[in-house]
Structures are given as structure tokens and as C-alpha cells.
Amino acid sequence: MNAFTPTPRSRLRRKPERAHYDRGAIHAVLDAHFICHVGYVVDGQPYVTPTSYWRDGDRLYWHGSSASRMLRHLRDGAPACVTVTHCDGLVLARSGFHSSINYRSVMAFGTARALEDEASKLAAMKAFVERLTPGRWDELRPVTKQELEATTVIGMDIDEAVAKVRSGGPVDDEDDYGLGVWAGVVPLGVAVGEPEPDRRLKPGVPTPDYLKDWRLG
């Protein structure tokens, strides 16, 4: 099955042409960054917490301190909405109404729950390190038992998800194309700087290959 089946929870009613339910489109958006926004509810109050995440198939993972409110709330199983957004540009149309944003986003719905056994937690943490910096896991000193206990890893199977994508230039009312106002796109993206070694870096340690031309996705 190559697409998620949308229910009213994920089906886009407005501008349905921007919606994608197929796994290829959804995974591509999810794999283009490592910061998501996790939505959850405590006593009717919505919370949106930014955190790092990674993906394995249709499963999303995130982690943090076992003392974190978000993780304590989610660890026993709670509905969550994980949203990932890439802002690709400012779209300046000839009217305010048609001005827009170019973006790629995913809203993924599921039930979050903590991983229970140590082996699963370790495997998930390794996947995160290797996803961002392939080869680094084996360079790091092993995770200690205390560190493992102090860390909660959340997994969420995606029950349903929708990708929303807008790209390209402005689409104006036909009558407005003759107006003498500038129209177009200001492209936006992620800037990656040169790796900055820690001031206490052990002398002689070279910049690892996985940081050369490092980029997201």
C-alpha cells in the first residue's frame, strides 16, 4: 500500500490539489529535516513542543529527558500530531490575497508511546545518530546505563498523514497581471555553515568525512 488512507482527520478540504497522501511524498518531506513540532493535549490544553526526530518506515521517533513533561505525558500512549514544515519561499503576488508561501509540510497522526526495552532504545538512538552523521555512532563512547535510563525514546506509528506542498510563482487574478507591481518569489532554504570545532577539541582530530558538505536530508 503506497498511500495513507485519509480520514476527516487528515483529508485536506481547502486546496486539495496541494495534498499528497502517498508514502513517497510524505517520507520525502519527513526526511528533509530533523526538527518537528509535536502536538499533544493535557487537560484540554494543546501544547506544541519542537524536538528532533527521525523516521524508520512509517514510524517516527523522538527522545529526550525522562523528566520532560511532554515525554512523561506521551510515554503511556497518547494521541499526537507530528508536523514537519520546510519554508521554501515568500510568494509575492500582485494582490495581498494571492500572496502566499512556498512550503512542504507533513502532518502525521498516531499514538505516541515510549519504547520499553533497552535494546530498542539503543537501536533507535543509533539510528538517529547515523541518520544525521553516518559512521559517528561507533566513534562515540558507549551509552552508559544511567544515560539510557535518563532518556525516554518515543515511537509513533503513523496512522495517517498528509503532505501539503506549494511551489512555483504567484497565481494572480487575470486582471491583475497588467499591474505595475513587482511579483515573484523570494527563495528561502536552510543555510549550513562550516563545522566549528569545539575549543577543547583534542589536537589532531580531523573534521570527519560525514561533516564534509554536510546537508539536511
Added chain:
Amino acid sequence: MNAFTPTPRSRLRRKPERAHYDRGAIHAVLDAHFICHVGYVVDGQPYVTPTSYWRDGDRLYWHGSSASRMLRHLRDGAPACVTVTHCDGLVLARSGFHSSINYRSVMAFGTARALEDEASKLAAMKAFVERLTPGRWDELRPVTKQELEATTVIGMDIDEAVAKVRSGGPVDDEDDYGLGVWAGVVPLGVAVGEPEPDRRLKPGVPTPDYLKDWRLG
């Protein structure tokens, strides 16, 4: 009063040294981008919707089609959490446990509600255009009555908010500084490209001053 008073809803328990409740810090984070994530609850289900926003004092605004699910849900007054996150870098420590992200984020809590009268809606829309592209509002053709009706503008007074900020290099266990693994920061930021004129731009329309060296914030 220069700081928000945190209740359990916004008070940071984990790593309280990263928390800021003063308006200066919170406004600075809010003013550094125009994409936020709005969290809201429908029938116990959390939703997190990315959208553009702007700020006036302690009030946040966002807008969209009057047919949007989010806006229809929020228009009559609903608890919301608006989160804004800037990802500033990947912090590679000598252990996975101390590896981190440099970021600036704000979680703002309040009750969202639609603006009712046309004058307030127009003023809010103008503020948004002028915030991103100062001087552009008067270049655009006027908003039509139909466009105004088709647009819902949401305002949310911030009841409480917290900024979370992490910056700087890794902080490792003292014993780990002697390890021969690379440690440091990969800086991340927003890349702004050259404005791309629409292919149907009226000949002779120059790139406006407000797009020269355009940047966020």
C-alpha cells in the same frame, strides 16, 4: 511589566537555565521568522498546523481561508499554543547523550479568536504585509470586499509564554574531553536567495527596495 508570569503551563522544569520569560527575549524570537506552528484540539485530537503569523505587542495574528478547518475551529475562541522555532545548529558532543541542538523557540499560550470587523481585519493584513515588505501595501491593489469576507484573521493575546534558547558548543562530561572524537557545532540558519521575478512580470518593473538584502527579522 516586562516579563510574563509563568504558571505550570509554561514554566520550564527541565534545564530552567534555558528558559526566558521576559518580553524582550520572547519578542525577539517571535520576530525572527514568519512561520509558526499552531496547536489546537478538536474532540480530544491534537492538531498542529503551520501557518504564517505576525505580532503586535503581546498579540499574535494569523490568517487564512474562512473555510479552513483550523480557522473555523478557532474563530469562536479556543485555547491555542503557538510555537515558533529557529534551528541554529547541530551540536556534536563526545557522547550521544550530550549531543544537542542549538535553537531559539517560543511557546505562547492564549485564546484564539477571529477579528470581527472589517477595519480590524484590514489593519491586521496591512501590518503583515508591511512587516515582511515595508512599503508594499500601498503598491498592491486594494483588497476587495469578497476577499475580505473570504479571509479569516485570528488574533491571540498571549496569556503566558516561554522562550527556550540553547547556544554555544557541546558541554561534555569532564572525562570525555580527552576522547579523540570530533566535537563542535554545525551552524544552521536561513538562506535567502535572490528574488525571482514572475515570468509574467510587467516589463520595466524594477526589484523594489524592500527586497534588496531582504532578510528575516
